[in-house]
Amino acid sequence: MKIICDWENCNEIGSYKAPLEKDNSKKYRLLCLTHIKIFNKNWNYFENMNDQEIEFFIKSDLTWHKSTKTFGSSDNFFNILWNNALDDKLNIFKSSNFRDFKKTKVSQQDKDALQVMELNEEVKWEQIQSKFKELVKKYHPDKNQGSKKFEDKLKKITLAYSQLKKTLGKK
Ligand SMILES: [Zn+2]
Numbered sequence: 001m002k003i004i005c006d007w008e009n010c011n012e013i014g015s016y017k018a019p020l021e022k023d024n025s026k027k028y029r030l031l032c033l034t035h036i037k038i039f040n041k042n043w044n045y046f047e048n049m050n051d052q053e054i055e056f057f058i059k060s061d062l063t064w065h066k067s068t069k070t071f072g073s074s075d076n077f078f079n080i081l082w083n084n085a086l087d088d089k090l091n092i093f094k095s096s097n098f099r100d101f102k103k104t105k106v107s108q109q110d111k112d113a114l115q116v117m118e119l120n121e122e123v124k125w126e127q128i129q130s131k132f133k134e135l136v137k138k139y140h141p142d143k144n145q146g147s148k149k150f151e152d153k154l155k156k157i158t159l160a161y162s163q164l165k166k167t168l169g170k171k
Contacts, residue, residue, distance in 0.1 A: 005032035041097070098125035098168045110167050113160035125168055132161045 005014040006029040014030030018039045021027055031039055101110070101121045114120060117131055139154040 003030045005030065005035055007031055007035040010035060095125045095129075097170055098165075099170055100124060101168070107167070109163055113163040116156050116160035117164070128161070128164055128168075132157070 003014045004010070005012045006018075010032060012032035012034070014032055016031050016033060016036035017028040018031050018036060019028050101123070106114075106121050111121075114123065117128065117135065119128065119131060123131075135157045136154065139150045139157065
């Protein structure tokens with residue numbers, strides 16, 4: 001049986017998962033391609049996540065410790081986040097959805113975030129995106145014997161990425 005998109009007044013087939021909560025539960029609804037794109041654009045994955053939630057995200061078994069399995073084998077928020085935001089199969093985070101920094105208007109928060117990500121203000125969004133992936137791989141707990149030091153580093157990187165995404169994302 002085909003599932004119909006959960007978006008109001010939509011009758012397309014729903015084949016994409018949209019998480020309902022930022023937690024480890026498997027609650028999601030199914031949307032069609034048009035509506036998953038709208039959903040992902042509007043839903044900032046990292047925004048309003050507190051320290052603890054980010055830490056949970058970073059430590060999540062389902063995010064990190066099943067790297068030999070495909071991420072598609074589980075449906076929780078972290079997995080959906082990985083597929084939608086980091087892997088970006090739907091091109092939601094492609095550069096046309098983001099602007100560049102205006103040199104005169106870089107806030108201190110953005111400067112700090114750029115520093116954490118080892119980038120400067122000349123950076124284009126796609127470089128931020130690929131740097132984020134690179135750093136996430138580099139500081140992956142599995143690659144660092146679960147070192148607390150690297151976990152903290154990864155948490156800072158995630159917050160920095162979140163900050164830059166908020167600043168540069170087009171409304
Ligand atoms: Zn739809």
